[in-house]
Amino acid sequence: MLESPYLVIEPNRVRANYRALRAAFAPATSTARIRFAVKASPVPEIIRLLNGEGAEFDVASIGEIELARAQGVDPAVMCYGNPIKKAADIARAYALGVRRYAFDTEDDLLRIAAHAPGAEVECRFLAATPASTTPFGTKFGCAPAEAVRLLVRARDLGLIVAGPYFHVGSQQTDPSAWRIGIEQAATISKALADKDIETRSVNIGGGLPISYATTAPALDEIAAVVNSAVAEFLPAGAGLVVEPGRALVGDAGTIHAEVIGIRIAPDGRRWVYLDIGRYNGMAETENEYIAYRFVTERDGDPLDEAVVAGPTCDGDDVLYQRTKVLLPTTLRAGDPIRILHTGAYTASYSSVSFNGFPPLTVHVSGAERE
Ligand SMILES: Cc1ncc(COP(=O)(O)O)c(C=O)c1O
Known part of the structure; x- marks a missing residue:
């Protein structure tokens, strides 16, 4: 695994x-x-x-x-x-x-x-x-x-x-x-x-x-x-x-990540914290330029808006807070989450060890055939 x-x-x-x-x-x-x-x-x-x-x-x-x-x-x-x-x-x-x-x-x-x-x-x-x-x-x-x-x-x-x-x-x-x-x-x-x-x-x-x-x-x-x-x-x-x-x-890459936790902030907004953020692969969410698509195993459940954030202690490690991102209301800590079309400018941007998090690991699928 x-x-x-x-x-x-x-x-x-x-x-x-x-x-x-x-x-x-x-x-x-x-x-x-x-x-x-x-x-x-x-x-x-x-x-x-x-x-x-x-x-x-x-x-x-x-x-x-x-x-x-x-x-x-x-x-x-x-x-x-x-x-x-x-x-x-x-x-x-x-x-x-x-x-x-x-x-x-x-x-x-x-x-x-x-x-x-x-x-x-x-x-x-x-x-x-x-x-x-x-x-x-x-x-x-x-x-x-x-x-x-x-x-x-x-x-x-x-x-x-x-x-x-x-x-x-x-x-x-x-x-x-x-x-x-x-x-x-x-x-x-x-x-x-x-x-x-x-x-x-x-x-x-x-x-x-x-x-x-x-x-x-x-x-x-x-x-x-x-x-x-x-x-x-x-x-x-x-x-x-x-x-x-x-x-x-x-479009040849998919990031496999996980929900670390969910929090309702004092202003009532729901924050979803992932184990991937701006410093370990999602650099192109800077200025919320690239709006990636998330896929979860609860996508059939009711959806609601969420702020999506990365795992580090840095205040800028937030993927989306202005872009409207809808995620299942049932999402829980430990849930897997996939981020689609992440083959470009992800792993190559990830930092060596910010907050002690390792760079994003890359696995090339073995199905390489003509
Ligand atoms: C010199 C140069 N050529 C090509 C590219 C590739 O651009 P893109 O990924 O948008 O196709 C870049 C991207 O920054 C670049 O700096």
Whole structure:
């Protein structure tokens, strides 16, 4: 019997998601490349599976590069996609064989040129897209005109220009975001072409949403928008890179947790305390951004509103107090509770030992079959 809480990942679902993504974006370009954002689920079995399927890998740190290498991933299919990199880490990545990097400042570009000579680079620009459910805000991305200037500079520094790159924000539920980004990327590509720089690839980032408590647009709906924008705006021959994390692994995971206790607060609200919270897997409930779905064995009983909280002594370790969560009135201490579609950004976010609680354990289901 596994000790609660734990995450179970279904590899067959990850494989099916990968194949669905490849098929969905195939009309855009015969060379659509799917690059898994390792941060979403840095689980060795999942990396090996996706490597076997022919995926590329977006890595954010030396730790992820080493993890992927240990699973047999060729550094040639990795992209060091974090625009914020120390010079020493670029040098280490280069020594480990990584030859593709993303950047969004001249500062980082100069570090890449110095420590990864001859590497291929993608420039991340801030696309004018609607905010996503878990937005990046303005943390990343230069202005589109600056992307042109920096990619010309990259060429002049002896680097290989891949092309423009944008990310519409994670859990993006507005398909028009991709059309806006692709149109802006095309403007950058055109300006580069005027300077004799051919766009090898346009990276449309991640952000593909999955359904949580509410239903997200289907992959096919977003792919249709992407494919038609690619056909309309991009030069023929510019390859497409799609960099999903959540859409590959999110619905492949289920967290198994337990109710620790129930309390009626002085204001009359019912609080349900779980053995999983913000610090051991549910980080994406910050600002109540991601509204997960709970399943209990008493779901046929009458339901009532509940505040849902984690197990630590921290006042911020509350999953939902503004979002309306309905749970059975009969719920009791010791009851199991499952949290659906928790394969992305859960275990990888959990703290090492806040309050002495261990990180979320991950179990990869043994049903891995073709
Ligand atoms: C550089 C980069 N690429 C891809 C992703 C994956 O995004 P998503 O999980 O929304 O698909 C992220 C997520 O933070 C990212 O930072």
